[in-house]
Amino acid sequence: MAENSNELMDKLTALCKRRGFIFQSSEIYGGINGFWDYGPLGVELKRNIKDAWWTDIVRKRDDMVGLDCSIIMNPKVWEASGHVSGFADPMVDCKQCKGRFRADKLYFFYLQTPESSAKIKELRQKVASSNLPVLEGEISVQVDHIMRGGVSLSWTIEADASIEKLSMAGDMIQTIQSIAKEKNVGDLKKINLSELRNYSSDYSEITIEGKSGKIYVITVMGYKRAKDMNPLVCPKCLAQNSLTEPRQFNLMLETSLGALQDSSSKAYLRPETAQGIFCNFKNVLDTQRIKLPFGIAQVGKSFRNEINPRNYTFRSREFEQMEIEFFCHPSEADKWYEYWRDVRYNWYITHGLRSSKLRLRNHEKDELAHYARACADIEYEFPFGISELEGVANRTDFDLSQHAKFSGKDMSYFDDEAWEAEKDKYTPDKFGGDAKLAKEAADKAKNAMPFRFTPFVIEPSGGVDRATLAFLCEAYCEDTAPDENGKPQARTVMKFHPRLAPIKLAVFPLVKKEGMPEIARKIYDDAKAAGLAAFYDEKGAVGRRYRRQDEAGTPFCVTVDGQTIQDQTVTIRDRDSLKQERIPAGQVVEFVKKRIG
RNA sequence: GCGGGCGUAAUUCAGUGGUAGAAUGCCAGCUUCCCAAGCUGGACGUCGGCGGUUCGAAUCCGCUCGCCCGCUCCA
Numbered sequence: 053m054a055e056n057s058n059e060l061m062d063k064l065t066a067l068c069k070r071r072g073f074i075f076q077s078s079e080i081y082g083g084i085n086g087f088w089d090y091g092p093l094g095v096e097l098k099r100n101i102k103d104a105w106w107t108d109i110v111r112k113r114d115d116m117v118g119l120d121c122s123i124i125m126n127p128k129v130w131e132a133s134g135h136v137s138g139f140a141d142p143m144v145d146c147k148q149c150k151g152r153f154r155a156d157k158l159y160f161f162y163l164q165t166p167e168s169s170a171k172i173k174e175l176r177q178k179v180a181s182s183n184l185p186v187l188e189g190e191i192s193v194q195v196d197h198i199m200r201g202g203v204s205l206s207w208t209i210e211a212d213a214s215i216e217k218l219s220m221a222g223d224m225i226q227t228i229q230s231i232a233k234e235k236n237v238g239d240l241k242k243i244n245l246s247e248l249r250n251y252s253s254d255y256s257e258i259t260i261e262g263k264s265g266k267i268y269v270i271t272v273m274g275y276k277r278a279k280d281m282n283p284l285v286c287p288k289c290l291a292q293n294s295l296t297e298p299r300q301f302n303l304m305l306e307t308s309l310g311a312l313q314d315s316s317s318k319a320y321l322r323p324e325t326a327q328g329i330f331c332n333f334k335n336v337l338d339t340q341r342i343k344l345p346f347g348i349a350q351v352g353k354s355f356r357n358e359i360n361p362r363n364y365t366f367r368s369r370e371f372e373q374m375e376i377e378f379f380c381h382p383s384e385a386d387k388w389y390e391y392w393r394d395v396r397y398n399w400y401i402t403h404g405l406r407s408s409k410l411r412l413r414n415h416e417k418d419e420l421a422h423y424a425r426a427c428a429d430i431e432y433e434f435p436f437g438i439s440e441l442e443g444v445a446n447r448t449d450f451d452l453s454q455h456a457k458f459s460g461k462d463m464s465y466f467d468d469e470a471w472e473a474e475k476d477k478y479t480p481d482k483f484g485g486d487a488k489l490a491k492e493a494a495d496k497a498k499n500a501m502p503f504r505f506t507p508f509v510i511e512p513s514g515g516v517d518r519a520t521l522a523f524l525c526e527a528y529c530e531d532t533a534p535d536e537n538g539k540p541q542a543r544t545v546m547k548f549h550p551r552l553a554p555i556k557l558a559v560f561p562l563v564k565k566e567g568m569p570e571i572a573r574k575i576y577d578d579a580k581a582a583g584l585a586a587f588y589d590e591k592g593a594v595g596r597r598y599r600r601q602d603e604a605g606t607p608f609c610v611t612v613d614g615q616t617i618q619d620q621t622v623t624i625r626d627r628d629s630l631k632q633e634r635i636p637a638g639q640v641v642e643f644v645k646k647r648i649g
Numbered sequence: 650g651c652g653g654g655c656g657u658a659a660u661u662c663a664g665u666g667g668u669a670g671a672a673u674g675c676c677a678g679c680u681u682c683c684c685a686a687g688c689u690g691g692a693c694g695u696c697g698g699c700g701g702u703u704c705g706a707a708u709c710c711g712c713u714c715g716c717c718c719g720c721u722c723c724a
Binding site: 058061062065066067069070076079081082083084085133134135303323324356358359360362364367421422423436439440533534535536541542543560562563566568591592593594595596597598599600602609611613614615623625630632 | 650676683684686724
């Protein structure tokens with residue numbers, strides 16, 4: 053599987069280079085890590101994906117509008133969004149094994165008897181006095197979940213203040229159980245680690261009562277707490293006290309504005325297009341006569357200073373996003389979240405990603421970012437692994453509230469219609485004829501739910517380059533087609549959905565004589581005039597020309613032959629089935645247009 | 650960021666100190682009435698880059714850049 057996958061990626065990258073889909077950026081200078089260029093075929097494919105998205109998301113709907121924001125924004129935007137402070141990963145290195153870990157995803161587990169080390173007692177006291185939650189009760193270890201969450205676990209058993217056994221996450225269940233047996237703890241109840249993780253960023257403990265009545269405590273500590281423990285164990289190599297202090301890696305790409313480069317000139321290349329949308333929420337609302345629920349769509353470049361770009365174009369430092377921010381009433385957010393998740397998932401299937409390779413993964417509660425109430429990833433099974441194409445999140449009113457707070461501008465929405473329907477409840481006669489009282493009550497009601505509120509946001513955020521790569525992977529196909537002697541020969545074909553294919557139509561004269569080139573040329577010109585991406589080729593054997601188009605993923609090839617001269621019909625060949633059908637030359641453009649959607 | 654592998658024509662690769670190679674592709678022409686491997690001819694390489702060793706480096710050494718794999722990472 054792994055070997056085949058690599059082989060497939062190698063073949064695909066070679067084809068992309070050879071046929072002009074994707075080139076390495078600055079190739080003649082040795083390239084640059086994390087940046088890629090799209091060649092003539094690649095740019096058509098990518099543009100078709102963006103156009104299909106824009107058409108389906110904006111043009112065909114009446115609850116969506118578009119936007120195109122600047123890449124560089126006032127740096128305060130990124131303070132409000134949390135990217136300047138939060139878009140950074142504290143990393144811890146192990147001096148022993150050179151392993152690198154995210155400090156905020158490291159957890160240290162200690163099993164202790166209540167009378168064990170003073171340090172833990174001290175910590176527990178601190179926790180008690182600081183009102184931090186102390187978790188007690190059910191314990192279950194869901195190893196799959198831990199691994200998928202990318203959490204590194206260090207399982208340290210501390211009994212009588214001396215280390216007896218260490219183990220990694222994969223062995224945790226067995227370890228806990230064997231230790232429990234050894235220590236005569238008896239049957240361990242289940243530890244629910246998804247619950248644990250909510251607490252373990254700081255400190256939590258679970259109490260287990262053994263058969264003998266002896267009490268054992270499992271302590272879970274995040275790095276911040278655990279760093280004072282002795283020993284502190286590397287989760288990978290289990291070396292003691294070998295971890296460095298955390299270092300910050302900020303993923304924001306910086307630049308500077310103006311001639312002088314000092315701290316006041318610092319600016320950032322946006323890491324997502326979303327913030328431009330939030331900043332323009334009021335502008336759109338005030339100028340478009342649009343009402344909730346509605347969404348704003350944007351396609352554009354974003355930049356992240358990835359520590360380690362990998363997997364061809366999948367994780368690039370410069371990439372393009374297709375983002376929607378859909379604003380709705382908080383009470384309807386759940387409904388719209390599910391709606392968009394399904395719409396976006398199905399969009400990929402409609403455009404040719406097989407559902408067997410596409411999956412929708414709902415995030416566990418503990419996996420959610422602090423601002424999100426729900427999140428689902430639309431994932432594709434790439435040859436190098438299952439990875440995210442698009443994320444759909446319910447971001448609540450977090451973003452608008454943040455910008456309201458940081459900018460001092462009102463970001464609330466007033467529902468005129470709802471108020472119109474309700475305002476009769478606040479007429480003076482409802483308040484014993486007291487107009488003043490009625491107005492006060494009306495003003496109070498008006499400026500609160502359900503009439504005035506900060507909208508919730510549903511964000512479907514997709515990667516254009518990731519989608520392009522997925523469509524490329526999905527399209528790549530090796531099958532067999534008969535040669536001129538009817539013998540099956542290997543054929544490489546890119547089976548793009550016709551709507552996405554870079555070239556829609558190729559036109560050939562069967563032979564380069566007897567007036568065929570002229571007729572073919574005319575069909576080609578008509579196709580170009582009609583806006584179809586078409587290609588004309590009269591050189592060499594027709595079979596070779598078909599095969600070339602197969603590699604480019606052209607869905608239809610029209611051939612002018614001897615019969616055309618008699619009755620003005622041509623053959624049109626289907627890329628996937630290789631079947632040909634005769635149609636009048638004048639209907640070629642219409643035929644293709646009908647099939648590319 | 651660590652470890653491993655690799656970098657020679659557009660692509661896939663051979664070439665282990667002595668004149669830069671093959672196949673495919675590409676171009677021109679011929680042939681060809683329908684699916685690449687028929688014929689003839691042709692173009693194409695600062696051997697990733699820089700430095701060192703050597704009479705001489707694609708080949709050995711150092712550094713560097715890039716790609717791939719594993720780990721790590723992916724608010």
